[in-house]
Amino acid sequence: MTDRILRFGVIGLSRGFVLTRPMFLKDPRVRLVAAADPRPEARAAFEAEFAGRAYETAADLCADPEVDVVYVASPHGLHVDHATAAARAGKHVLVEKPMALTLADCRTMRAAAAQAGVRLLVGPSHGYDAPVVRAAELIRTGRFGALRMLTLMNFTDFMYRPRRPEELDPAAGGGVVFSQAAHQVDVARRLAGAPVAKVRAQALGWDPERRAEGAYQALLTFANGVSASLVYSGYGRFDTDALVGWVGELGQRRSPDDYGAARRRLTGSGDEAELKRLRAYGSGAAAEPERVGHEHFGFVLASCEGADLRPTATAIEVYGDAREVIDLPPAEAPRQGVVDEVWAAVVEGRPATHDGAWGQANLAACLAILESSREGRDVLLPHGGDEP
Ligand SMILES: NC(=O)c1ccc[n+]([C@@H]2O[C@H](COP(=O)([O-])OP(=O)(O)OC[C@H]3O[C@@H](n4cnc5c(N)ncnc54)[C@H](O)[C@@H]3O)[C@@H](O)[C@H]2O)c1
Known part of the structure; x- marks a missing residue:
């Protein structure tokens, strides 16, 4: 174990985030430092609770130099744009399920992560x-x-x-x-x-x-x-x-x-x-x-x-x-298994079960x-x- 902490930024502050929020509050390996959401009341709540920066747009969040990993928790149809933007900005990506709406979008996301040399994981999921x-x-x-x-x-x-x-x-x-x-x-x-x-x-x-x-x-x-x-x-x-x-x-x-x-x-x-x-x-x-x-x-x-x-x-x-x-x-x-996988991938450079290929195969079955x-x-x- 190192004293390293993974600094997360979240895109989309709603139900998906509400359910994952306790993980950020309780797991000492992660810290939530920034968020993006068009809703002002969500941004105000985030600033009050996490003392982090809250942006109106995903692009601004992706440009934040303090963020190591972007957690994409926006509606399904936006996952492809948000995950590729984060990868292109050099951030590791944890994208909510389902990974995207089409297999072509999954391929785009995987290619963006591969090209940027960042890790792409899909989750949390059961x-x-x-x-x-x-x-x-x-x-x-x-x-x-x-x-x-x-x-x-x-x-x-x-x-x-x-x-x-x-x-x-x-x-x-x-x-x-x-x-x-x-x-x-x-x-x-x-x-x-x-x-x-x-x-x-x-x-x-x-x-x-x-x-x-x-x-x-x-x-x-x-x-x-x-x-x-x-x-x-x-x-x-x-x-x-x-x-x-x-x-x-x-x-x-x-x-x-x-x-x-x-x-x-x-x-x-x-x-x-x-x-x-x-x-x-x-x-x-x-x-x-x-x-x-x-x-x-x-x-x-x-x-x-x-x-x-x-x-x-x-x-x-x-x-x-x-x-x-x-x-x-x-x-x-809660959701410790998610941090385990992100940590193993990003910090230790190990393969992840829920990588982009896994997320794409999941969508293919759906x-x-x-x-x-x-x-x-x-x-x-x-x-x-x-x-x-
Ligand atoms: N893993 C889980 O347990 C779980 C549970 C619920 C939802 N989810 C997933 O989370 C994702 C979001 O679902 P939800 O139910 O939270 O949706 P939601 O409609 O409740 O919330 C979406 C949030 O995204 C914000 N948003 C919309 N456009 C945005 C943009 N361009 N940039 C940044 N933020 C934007 C909205 O303002 C809202 O706060 C979905 O993919 C869903 O499958 C996962």
């Missing part, structure tokens, strides 16, 4: 969650025999959280495949340990008021033969947190009595933009919830020939010849879900989505 990483390590030991099948299921209220119009427009990257399959595919790839070779899927939308896809079922076949079924619904009815001990996606305590809260807030308000504003950074958003577990993405089960492994928010349950529970107490700082659904056929990814 493939960084400690229980997933630990389960993948356990699978790789071979102790449980070959991995054969993955079952992932997440039921949330994603579609009824307040949204910008583009977030509900499939042509602009709206809907759950871009935003949520990005996580689920990441978890499945991490556990499978091989590229995705084939995708068959059905993406579904059944609320005429919110027109993007709100649910999907996908069958992924990996290059090593592992079969994964990914199920997601964001329609706010059943909630898979019920299967994870009522620990929420962020590791926070949840209550079954909150049933229907997102839908009720939305229908009760009539002003979605205002509801969205109230959840944004700088609007006096709700206090930090107490964390009782790790972040997670719903129900996950990895079936090996000799055991089923189930990463939860607090443990890995192993269903082998006997049942064993490997406890995983929550870490001191786009394949949409294509398979549209065309009613298998979609093959001969290079695992990392086509040149």
Whole structure:
């Protein structure tokens, strides 16, 4: 360990940032020194909380000499411009999921980083969650025999959280495949340990008021033969947190009595933009919830020939010849796995799991879900989505 600190600048101070903010506050290896956002109230809040510089434009942030790493947390469609601008300014880049909206944009971002000699990582996402990483390590030991099948299921209220119009427009990257399959595919790839070779899927939308896809079922076949079924619904009815001990996606305590809260807030308000504003950074958003577990993405089960492994928010349950529970107490700082990877890449020059190639392959699998659904056929990814 050195006394070095990675100095971050963030582009886009809203939900994505609100969820990653505790990582910057609690992990001693990183410091947030600058931000860019067109919203004055967000900039004022940033200056007050972090005593950093807050710029109106991404270009100004990228020109800040004190910034080592730019965290791109702007809306999906802006990732390509913001990540390439940061790389061209000589900054390392951590870009939110999904990496971009098209594979061509992913290639542009990777080329910009390669040309500038900086590192490009994609995240945070749930493939960084400690229980997933630990389960993948356990699978790789071979102790449980070959991995054969993955079952992932997440039921949330994603579609009824307040949204910008583009977030509900499939042509602009709206809907759950871009935003949520990005996580689920990441978890499945991490556990499978091989590229995705084939995708068959059905993406579904059944609320005429919110027109993007709100649910999907996908069958992924990996290059090593592992079969994964990914199920997601964001329609706010059943909630898979019920299967994870009522620990929420962020590791926070949840209550079954909150049933229907997102839908009720939305229908009760009539002003979605205002509801969205109230959840944004700088609007006096709700206090930090107490964390009782790790972040997670719903129900996950990895079936090996000799055991089923189930990463939860607090443990890995192993269903082998006997049942064993490997406890995983929550870490001191949330999203520690993200800092681990950025640190290893930027400070130690080591390869990263979630590099640009990984992010592009993730997007390729998500786009394949949409294509398979549209065309009613298998979609093959001969290079695992990392086509040149
Ligand atoms: N990893 C996670 O847990 C997680 C959670 C939520 C969102 N996200 C990701 O974060 C990204 C942003 O999503 P969000 O929900 O925060 O969106 P949002 O609409 O809540 O906020 C976007 C923010 O970007 C700002 N912005 C818009 N144009 C900008 C520009 N040109 N320069 C700088 N800032 C600009 C807006 O003012 C706003 O503050 C998305 O890619 C999303 O997938 C990730």
